[in-house]
Amino acid sequence: MVIALHGTYGEDGAVQGLLEVMGLPYTGSGVAASAICMDKAISKRLFADGGLPTPPWRELRIDDPAHAPDHIDGLSFPLFIKPLANGSSVGVSRANDADGLKQALAAAAEVSPRVLAEQAITGRELTLTILDGEALPLIEIRPKEGFYDYRNKYTKGCTEYLIPPPGLDEAVARRVGEIGVAAYHALGCHGLARVDFMLDADDAPWLLEANTIPGLTELSLAPQSAAAAGIPFDELAERILASAWSRA
Ligand SMILES: Nc1ncnc2c1ncn2[C@@H]1O[C@H](COP(=O)(O)OP(=O)(O)O)[C@@H](O)[C@H]1O
Ligand SMILES: [Mg+2]
Incomplete structure (x- = not known):
């Protein structure tokens, strides 16, 4: 099954558990990782346990x-x-x-x-797409006003998305990739996931959260990141499907 759902039941391990009981393979993270990523506090405790930076x-x-x-x-x-x-x-x-x-x-x-x-961390916002444990190109999220709230997420033109983040130090980008992949493993993610970060004034990265079912519309971030890595949408879809079989 290809799970293209958000929020309660779809993203929090419930549907994943149902499919598990029915013996059907499904895309993305399993029951536990889905539930953990839906709970920001448990996610942050796991980041902290793993020595990964997350704001107090x-x-x-x-x-x-x-x-x-x-x-x-x-x-x-x-x-x-x-x-x-x-x-x-x-x-x-x-x-x-x-x-x-x-x-x-x-x-x-x-x-x-x-x-x-x-x-609060004041600075640049970054999101890292991870496919099968591999970091894809970083995207900078730059709302024209305020933070990346509901309006800035879903109203066209309110936010700029920059690949690669302009002028970002290569060592910083590498560090964000390493922390993001470590977070993906600490949470037990599988297949495609997206990890959100803030950079502080000194370019130190801070983990906010991980998303186990990143949007896959034409305008969504994960497909753009995959495209920047030379992975066209149909290949991304195939790799997401393959991830279902690799867990099953
Ligand atoms: N600690 C923080 N410092 C700065 N900005 C933050 C912080 N936490 C959240 N934000 C802003 O709020 C947005 C939504 O927060 P997030 O934790 O990612 O929740 P959601 O699950 O709703 O995406 C982020 O994309 C970021 O713009
Ligand atoms: Mg978020």
């Missing part, structure tokens, strides 16, 4: 007043507040101060009672 964070439970928002001690503004499980930047916002934090927590809580407060 706290996990909050909005429905437990004993927990939030005092639980951000040790972090300083600006922060990113996000629901633990979701995607497409839904419920994600940047908080610059205590007032902003209140608003950001309320927005995230609409999506999930479990929320992540993460130190």
Whole structure:
């Protein structure tokens, strides 16, 4: 089966488990990796366990007043507040101060009672496509305004995508590739995946999250990255299919 689904049930291990029980091979990551990548906090714990750089964070439970928002001690503004499980930047916002934090927590809580407060990294945003454990060319994501939120992700013209990231030091690009591939393995990913990064002012890379079902439309990032590596779309599709058999 080719899984082309996003979010709950499709991307979080549920459909993967169903296919597993039915004995049908399927594309992409297995049950555990799919569930882990859907949970940003568990992903970050695995990054940290593996010695991989991810911005400092706290996990909050909005429905437990004993927990939030005092639980951000040790972090300083600006922060990113996000629901633990979701995607497409839904419920994600940047908080610059205590007032902003209140608003950001309320927005995230609409999506999930479990929320992540993460130190903001100010700098360039990069995404690394990984196919069968191999890093493909990096893409820089440059929203014209603000961060890569829902609007900037899905409105044409709001964000520039640059392959390769202009002027990026080769050693930095190599390091991002190594960290990304290590993250892919730490999370147990399979087949195609995409790992999101921020670079800080010193060009040090920080892992944000991994996506186990990257978009595959004409405008999506993974196919562009594959094309830059000389892998046309039909070959990418074949390799994704082959990954289903290699696990089965
Ligand atoms: N710690 C952070 N520092 C700076 N920007 C961030 C941080 N966390 C998230 N962002 C911004 O928010 C966007 C969405 O966050 P992300 O963790 O990738 O969640 P999603 O699963 O919704 O894509 C990122 O692409 C980035 O632009
Ligand atoms: Mg993301």
